[in-house]
Amino acid sequence: MKKIWSTEGWKALLARKYKLDVLQYVIFLSDSKPRMRTQLILTDLVFSFQLVQFSTIDYELFLSSEKGDEVVFAVLGKFGDSKPEQVARRIYERLQQTSVSQMELDKHLHNYGYWLTCVN
Numbered sequence: 001m002k003k004i005w006s007t008e009g010w011k012a013l014l015a016r017k018y019k020l021d022v023l024q025y026v027i028f029l030s031d032s033k034p035r036m037r038t039q040l041i042l043t044d045l046v047f048s049f050q051l052v053q054f055s056t057i058d059y060e061l062f063l064s065s066e067k068g069d070e071v072v073f074a075v076l077g078k079f080g081d082s083k084p085e086q087v088a089r090r091i092y093e094r095l096q097q098t099s100v101s102q103m104e105l106d107k108h109l110h111n112y113g114y115w116l117t118c119v120n
Helices: 002-018 059-063 068-076 084-098 102-117
Strands: 025-028 039-042 045-048 050-053
Touching: 002 045, 059 068, 059 084, 068 084, 068 102, 084 102
Parallel strands: 025 050
Antiparallel strands: 039 045
16 A cells, blocks of 8 residues: 555656646556556545556557557567467568668667567
8 A cells, every 4th residue: 555655656746746637557568467556535635647557458559550669568568379489570661661660660679679588
């Protein structure tokens, strides 16, 4: 419960400072079932946030992005019937397509290459 109080506090501070409605999302990277609470309900306070579990999202959605930094999230998605090696190859090919230079491709491979070697 301590975490949800902390999250609620940050949301209030940001909303007050920028005078905007603040939307919060927690990205859950594990493929295990999340056990964290996503809402706090008190007498005069209701707070909640969206919990997004990447392992439930079809990896093809990430592959369709034009941004390499988004394409690499395919490694965390749901593979369905696809073999991990096939997914890694498709991610690499898509990174080649979306990179505007060899330097950009190298950056993605340096930053995310480990993920591609550990696909599921």
